[in-house]
Amino acid sequence: MSIIAFDLGASSGRAILGRLKGSRIETEEIHRFANGPVNRAGHLHWDLDHLFTQLQLGLAKAKALGSEPSSLGIDSWAVDYGLIGNGRLLQAPYHYRDHRTDGMMERVTAKIGKSEIFGRTGIQFLPFNTIYQLAAVMEQEPELLAKADRFLMIPELLRYLLTGEMISEFTNATTTQLIHASTRTWDDELISRLSLKESLFGPLAMPGTPAGRLTSSIGAETGLGRVPVFAVGEHDTASAVAAVPAAGPTFAYLSCGTWSLLGTEVDQPVTTRRAMELNFTNEGGVGGKYRLLKNIMGLWILQELKREWDGKGQTYSFAEWVELARQAPAFAAWIDPDDPVFLAAGDMTVRIREFCVSTGQRAPEQPGELARCILESLALQYRNVLEQTEQLSGQHYPGLHMVGGGIQNGLLCQWTANALGKPVWAGPIEGSAIGNLAVQWIGAGVIRDLEEARAIIRSSFAIKEYEPREVATWQEAYSRYRNMSRSHRP
């Protein structure tokens, strides 16, 4: 019997067919499609109609391949949402990198203090969190909120279109910064202090809970019938962390894609002052766990650099960018990848150069120098954040698990091991899709729990080990990097 995971990422969306043969998972990518933001009247939005068509195409392809999936689940990146009025989507959902939230986090936290928000929710301060997106709507488009009777996040919206049922999902809901960390449900007090309607936010389903079936018309169109749909870890990072092939309860992970999410799993949120100062987050996880982690800007900076140079007619493949980085001189200049200047789309070359000059470094000129600067800075920042994770959790990690598409960049994996002075275990690549599948099997009672799922994942997918090299050189570089980034931060 097969099942389907839809994983909607920043570079593409995918439909992955999964089969469980004994204690081995087999996966097959049956459909891949574009999932870029669309620019409408100067704002970045999701193209939901396109995505819905692609989901249906994925289902039809499964049918054409002779498979009759027994369930499906959808995951995507966090924080984005749509508003429903009278059963209809009121507006194309905004993409979180849209500029409309500029300054909103400062406005909201001036009204409700940061320590109060963090103490209640345990969620890190990112300018695009749903709470600040909703505050922007309230200021800029209040009529929209007045018309809305329901708030749904992206996978929930797509699930609604497939099943006709509106059900919110816990892991993704935590990223709104509107879920109370100890009650694990909507924080009605926070919601009403923001002057939002409590009735917008519906009941929450935990990952692995049944959440309806394909409507009869979609069942008929795709030829699949009324296939059950699960609420999975619908935040892609929740799914990716569920797929970390760790053997015991104490481990550190890096979900490596457009973003780099580095941290550990905990039973209870860590909402100490220190966690807030370090801007760590406690996002709801699969199996009742929390993900204590930090967002690192990630390969986004390199992806944007590539897009910019493609636009100038100087086109290199991603593999070529990595090769150019390998050949460029070592430890010449670094950025703090988490400086907010790197968040929005656009001209990374200028921003990287300006950052380097403003911190007393020589500005990288050539493509290889720019790419090297980004990848070394990421590896060094991973070490910094792993040390912070150890401080907060009181645990010691002997190495780092890396999952996600970014691990195809072997140079970054090796440099990460070098920077940490510890081994990196890289795999699986399709972390989010595999975690999505695993949670459906747990929901169906085919796999017992998260621990068993991880054991199955461990034996099903190749895990590549990177041993640290040139440790002394990287240690010295790390000390210099720390001084550079410390002096730069306010």
Ligand code: LFR
């Ligand atoms: C990764 C991710 C991160 C989230 C960011 C924005 O794809 O979901 O976890 O902080 O995207 O939603």
